[in-house]
Each structure stands twice: as structure tokens, then as C-alpha cells.
Amino acid sequence: MLHEWLYLAIFLAISLFIPAVAIGLAALLSPRKPAPIKNSTYECGIETVGPTRIQFKAQYYLYALLFLIFDVETVLLYPFAVAYQKIALFGVIEVVVFILILAAGLVYAWRNGAFEWQ
């Protein structure tokens, strides 16, 4: 059990390591001639006005919120799914009710126009 997680940790470390090494190698091989015009941000040739990290549309925030709700609720369903072969009728009804609650959330968001892209 613990061995498996050790393997995963090694795998994650290596999969972070490989692209990092490749980019490091490219940084060694490539020329480095920075110039003020070259380094300026490319916004279709027009000079940048004002700061970049400004307030953004609340629409994106709304999608993040919806994602959070649905993903967390789905993750809560995974234990149900794993144990599904062993549970009796009561558990089945519980799963159905839980999914219906999820669906109700979806309908609520839909009725409130959360899915309309503006």
C-alpha cells in the first residue's frame, strides 16, 4: 500500500523533472539577446496601457463556483459507487435521492440564468 504511493511520488517528481530539464537545456542552447522592444508584451503591436492584473468578468467566477459545487458533490458519490455492489435497496434509494438533489441544483442554476454566456 505504502509502496504504491512511493511509486506515485517518484513518478510525479520525474514527470516534473523531465520538462524542467528539457527547458533548462534549451535555455543553455538558445541565444540570449534581450532588447526592450523584444521584451515588451505583444498586444497586436499597440503599446500596453495600464496594469494587466485587473478585475475580470464575474461570469468566470460563476463557472468556477458551479464547478466547485458539482465536482465536490460528484466526488462524494465515488464511495457510493465503489460500495454499490454490496449495498441494499435503502442505499440505492439514497443514491437516487442524492443524484436528484444534484439535478435540482442544476435546474436551480439553469433557471437563474447561470448558464447563459454573456
Add this chain to the structure above:
Amino acid sequence: MNLLLDPVNVIAEWLTRLMTGWGFSTGLVQFILFVIGAGVLSMGAMLFTVLLIWIERKLGGRFQDRIGPNRVGPWGIFQTIADMLKIFTKELIHPAGADKVLFNLAPILAVASVLALWAVVPFASTVIGVNINVGVLYILAVGGLGELGIILAGFGSNNKYALLGGFRAVAQLLSYEVPLAITLLVPVLLSGSMGMNDIAAAQNVWYIFLAPVAALVFFIASIAENGRAPFDLIEAGSEIVAGFNIEYSGLKFGMFYVADFLHAFTSAMIFSAIFLGGWQGPGAETIPLLGFVYMLIKTAVVYFVMLAIRFSLPRLRIDQMMNLNWKYLTPLALASVLLTAILDKVVPVSLMLVRVGVFLAGNVLLFLISDRLVALYRRGKEQERKIVSSPRPLAVSLLEPPAENQEVQP
């Protein structure tokens, strides 16, 4: 154990014996084997991308009635290597005002998120990186890491286009993660395990026959997760300048493409492991090498379909894409899970043929109902639209006084 039948485990055993002979402790031997295994697997995936890029470009050319790469080597097979050499020697430009850490971390995270998926993909009955008991959750979690890479790229570049592109990309990827997560419940529910190898091993009947609707939703969602056409709004070349990766150059830019190409193949692999039986096939249990071949064939078929879709369908608009996800795929995925949960208890596992029939019928019914609902919904929308914008009589408005014209329009 024969070297030809099960090469990976035979080599692993040989190495264990060799290192134990050198006097290493078992813990250390295990650790070294892990490092070698993980290194070979991820390095192999990385090198495999070189071939994948060529395949994709060549097939893409054929799909669109072009020749594709054909100059470097036979059939242009060394084209990617030439490109690689070129991109390695390109200057890495750091835009002024960019956040150094985030800007450099983003391409690494993008590739790492895809490479890390290979740890849980079952290649054969005995060959899998690691069969952890939460494999499906791991896939979802690591997939989220790629989105983090994209938002970091958009945020770290100090460019408004990159920031906008990053937001759009993450809105898309996050949205499509929802039906992906919900449909992944179906194979877990049917097999009773979250381990990828257990799911593959449990498929006496492929789950695509038991849950075709879930498979379809999963397939569409995984194409969208890749950010490929028809869902390539992430870097819609003709609309936003390049999206989140506009400020990247050299290999850092290339890394996003490596991640993209590898992700397409990896999700084809995950799809075939979850819905097409993975390494299952005649004789695969005893001869792991055969299982590997089956897995490769299935993955190639899924990958081919993905490419055919990529190179023949036009791009969706962003509101259409969001509508498709939230108003169609998500409810359909929920209904599919509900259907599977109920049918699973109604029809016992012992009556396999009846089970398959009932599941198929249920899924077809579900799909037809959803199709009917979409048609009704669309008709309602169309009537709304007709009232809003009846065609304006242009010629009339030029000839006649405007007062009369306003009466004509609702």
C-alpha cells in the same frame, strides 16, 4: 515466465536478483526499481510524443486532402526531429513585467499533468505503473493540474490577451470536468473499484455496451478537456491572438504543444481502458504482451476517431460550447449514472446476455429522450428568435418615410 511473453516483469525480476546479488537491501532494490520504472515510462511517453506529432500531422494532412510532412526522411517521418532541433535553439524571451516563477512553472506543470496520467494506465494484465485504489480520482486530480498550468501561463505573462485567453480556457476546462467526473462514476459503479487495472479486468463485457451514453459523454468531454477542435477555443487562432500562450517562445512554447499532443493520446488510452476493456482480449490474461497489443490497437482506433473529429469539424462558439456542456452533457451524465445505478440492481450479474440487452435498451431510450428534449428546446428558442429579429425591410426603409416603417417592425 518467458521473456517474450512478459518482458517487463522478467526484466524487473532479473534486475532484482542482480542487485540483491550485489548486497543491496530489499528496500533499496525496490526503490531503485521504482525509479527505473517511472523513469522509463515517463521518458518513453515523452519520446513517443515525437512520433505522435508526426502521425497527427500526417493524418491531418490526409483528412484535409493535403500531403502533410513529406520532405525530411521517408514520408517525412523525421520532420518532428527537425522541428525539435529548431525549437531547442530558439531564444526564450521573458516578457517585461512577467512573473518569473509562474511564467516558468506553467509549461512544466502542463507537461507534468499529462505525463503523470501514465502512472495509472493499465498497459497489460501485469504491466501497470501502479494500480492504486483511487486511480479514477487520481486521473481527475492530475487533470486539474493542467488547468492550473494554463491559468498560471495566462496570469504570469503580464499580457491582457493571455489573461483573457487563460480565463476562457479555464472556464472551458473546468466546465467539462463536471460531466467527465460524473460519467467516470459509471465504470466505478459497474466494477466496484476505482483502480484502473481492476476496472479493465472487470470488463467481461465492455462497458461501452453497458453504458454507451456515458461513454459518448466521456468521449466528448475528454476531447473538450484536450482543447481540440471543435472545442479549440483555448487557442482559436483566428479569434483571440493565441490565448494563454501568446508570450511564450522557444521550448517553453513547445512544451504546451507536447502536452497537447500527448494528452490526446493519453485520453484515448484512458477511454479504451475504461470503456473498451483495456488489455482484454483472447489470451491476454496469460500472455501480457498480447494484452499490450490489444490495448495499443484499441487506443489507436479511439485516437483515429479523435483526429477525424478534430480535422473535420468547425469550431463552436463559446456560448454554444457552454450550453452543450451545462444544458446537455451534464444532465445527460447525471441521468446515465441514475439509469446505471437502477438497472444494475434490477438485472442480476448472472444473466449476462439479458443484462447487456436491458442496459443497451435503457441507454438507447435515454439518448432518444434527450434528443427529443433538445429538439423541443431548440424549437422554443427559434420561435423566440423569430420575434426578436424579423428581417428588416431594407429597401422599403430607404424609399418610404421612417414613421411607417416602425409600424412594420414589432
